[in-house]
Amino acid sequence: xFDLERWEEIFETIRKNKLRTFLTxxxxxxxxxxxxxxxxxxxxxxxxxxxxxxxDAANIMYVYTxxxxxxxxGLNPGRRIQMKNEDFNxxxxxxxxxxEYRSSIYRxxxxxxxxxxxxxxxxxxxxxxxxxxxxxSGMLEGRFVNYKDHDNFEKVVxxxxxxxxxxxxxxxxPIGEYVQISGVNFKVIGVFxxxxxxxxxxxxxxxxxxxxRVFGGGNNIANMAFTLEPEENFEAALAASTRFSDxxxxxxxxxxxxxxxxxxxxxINNSLENAKRFFDLMDMIKFFFWGVGICTIIAxxxxxxxxxxxxxxxxxxEIGIRKALGAxxxxxxxxxxxxxxxxxAIAGFIGLIASxxxxxxxxxxxxxQYISNxxxxxxxxxxxxxxxxLAGAIAGFFPAWRAARIKPIxxxxxx
Amino acid sequence: MIEIKDLHKSYKMGSNSLHVLKGINFSVAEGELVSxxxxxxxxxxxxxxxxxxxxxxxxxxxxxxxxxxxxxxEKIAARYRNKFLGFIFQSFNLISYKNALDNVALPLxxxxxxxxxxxxxxMSYLEKVGLKDWAGHLPNELSGGQKQRVAIARALxxxxxxxxxxxxxxxxxSKTSYEVMNLIQEINDEGRTILVVTHEPDIAAMTxxxxxxxxxxxxxxxxxxxxxxxxxx
Numbered sequence: 298x299f300d301l302e303r304w305e306e307i308f309e310t311i312r313k314n315k316l317r318t319f320l321t322x323x324x325x326x327x328x329x330x331x332x333x334x335x336x337x338x339x340x341x342x343x344x345x346x347x348x349x350x351x352x353d354a355a356n357i358m359y360v361y362t363x364x365x366x367x368x369x370x371g372l373n374p375g376r377r378i379q380m381k382n383e384d385f386n387x388x389x390x391x392x393x394x395x396x397e398y399r400s401s402i403y404r405x406x407x408x409x410x411x412x413x414x415x416x417x418x419x420x421x422x423x424x425x426x427x428x429x430x431x432x433x434s435g436m437l438e439g440r441f442v443n444y445k446d447h448d449n450f451e452k453v454v455x456x457x458x459x460x461x462x463x464x465x466x467x468x469x470x471p472i473g474e475y476v477q478i479s480g481v482n483f484k485v486i487g488v489f490x491x492x493x494x495x496x497x498x499x500x501x502x503x504x505x506x507x508x509x510r511v512f513g514g515g516n517n518i519a520n521m522a523f524t525l526e527p528e529e530n531f532e533a534a535l536a537a538s539t540r541f542s543d544x545x546x547x548x549x550x551x552x553x554x555x556x557x558x559x560x561x562x563x564x565i566n567n568s569l570e571n572a573k574r575f576f577d578l579m580d581m582i583k584f585f586f587w588g589v590g591i592c593t594i595i596a597x598x599x600x601x602x603x604x605x606x607x608x609x610x611x612x613x614x615e616i617g618i619r620k621a622l623g624a625x626x627x628x629x630x631x632x633x634x635x636x637x638x639x640x641x642a643i644a645g646f647i648g649l650i651a652s653x654x655x656x657x658x659x660x661x662x663x664x665x666q667y668i669s670n671x672x673x674x675x676x677x678x679x680x681x682x683x684x685x686x687l688a689g690a691i692a693g694f695f696p697a698w699r700a701a702r703i704k705p706i707x708x709x710x711x712x
Numbered sequence: 713m714i715e716i717k718d719l720h721k722s723y724k725m726g727s728n729s730l731h732v733l734k735g736i737n738f739s740v741a742e743g744e745l746v747s748x749x750x751x752x753x754x755x756x757x758x759x760x761x762x763x764x765x766x767x768x769x770x771x772x773x774x775x776x777x778x779x780x781x782x783x784x785x786e787k788i789a790a791r792y793r794n795k796f797l798g799f800i801f802q803s804f805n806l807i808s809y810k811n812a813l814d815n816v817a818l819p820l821x822x823x824x825x826x827x828x829x830x831x832x833x834x835m836s837y838l839e840k841v842g843l844k845d846w847a848g849h850l851p852n853e854l855s856g857g858q859k860q861r862v863a864i865a866r867a868l869x870x871x872x873x874x875x876x877x878x879x880x881x882x883x884x885x886s887k888t889s890y891e892v893m894n895l896i897q898e899i900n901d902e903g904r905t906i907l908v909v910t911h912e913p914d915i916a917a918m919t920x921x922x923x924x925x926x927x928x929x930x931x932x933x934x935x936x937x938x939x940x941x942x943x944x945x
Binding site for chain 1: 827
């Protein structure tokens, strides 16, 4: 392998047989190129779909209510179901060991928020401190509402980044300023950001108790949101969350006298169940891309094998001459393999580098919802290069070995 | 130099076998220039292949420069070919993508000689056959006579004990043939042993001894008065 004379001999052969070398290299390079780009797009789709789920904590469950659709125990259908603080408190207490975060939400309609001359309409919600984690929100400035605010009915708000930009422009530090919501002053204590983007950041949060008291909510709540303590794996988490959502649904139906088979009165949006569907889809996509990739590799291997067969056939006479001049069979096999491994390896790396460059520079330019940051696992790509090189070597070995076994006198007769 | 005793060779053709060499006894001393003649099918090519270790005999003994040649595996046969023999073929058999110099240097590569020395040696042999100025040319840029002279230089490069030439002038016109034979005679004058297989009487007349083969047996083995090729050019 490190025989300098052998290398010189190989380089000379390659230099004098450019077309042959180019064709061998092309099939290997294009195979690797296609595979890596495919894997990159697959990974990009995975990233894109995953991003859709980063908006909220991945295992969040939202409880919301609607209108009954069935008569039950003498009550007419068409009743609007209104959840109360008691519903939330009962659940939070009963499952306190299972729950990671919990919050109920009181929504204020027509939330016109003013600061000086600026004003805007935003979603204004009363929430518990845990809501920050349920929403996956991060604090840019100040803090989120806490239990002390809640207990003291403090008139404080946390505003989204978009709200801050709209109302305060860039010039002022919003912390400590007062904004008016429906004519009531609230002190800004924090600015949050949300991975869901502008839509999620155009919201205003205040303590639940304050919202209910100031805006006449009594003890009504609009939604409840929960996350469960993390489980060891996805299946266990899914089972636990399904169990939990079924239990709350039963409990709420009983408290509010709803028919057990009424589908429209209580809805629970279990993001894990949604996630499972997407994860299944993602696995399918992944399998598909791997399938296509493996077929590409097989096609590449067949291509390399064919070219190796042709090369050896074409060189039969040359091999005969070399043997008559004193080449040992092993040196013939070595010569053919050395050349083929060298060419396929170089071509493989060229294909790899070209595809990685494409993913690196063109990848970030792809701006669709379902593909983001296409990239490929470098080790996987490297492994495929080695597989192709090895396959080329094995494919080249047998014809080379056969050619080396041919009697020189027979090989020389070959025209 | 070459000692052959009671050499037999047959080829299996399906169910029946073809007895090609039927007991050849033959020896060549050092410095001889021998031509092997015979019509096609007389076994002269088979004899040359056995002498060249490209083929093995069924029976009989073959000794080359005191070394018994038998039960050779491919590796040892290759080494002996490289060390003892130089081949000259009717169709030249130069490697098409290598220039004249690299073709001549090839046997030296298989002797494990370093590149610099290889090139020097190859160049000196090319000079000897009068093609020093053609060293950088590919075989398809050379005439038939030039190709055969490159092939002769290549056969000489490994400094073999014996040169085996299989119809060396078969693909050449008579003027070029005589030039090539002149070169072969000059090489022989320096003391190298040469065997030439031919079916042309005028070529055979330029050697020092004619061995006539018919149906696998030697029917005639006579020394001749060598005709110098130079006189005919």
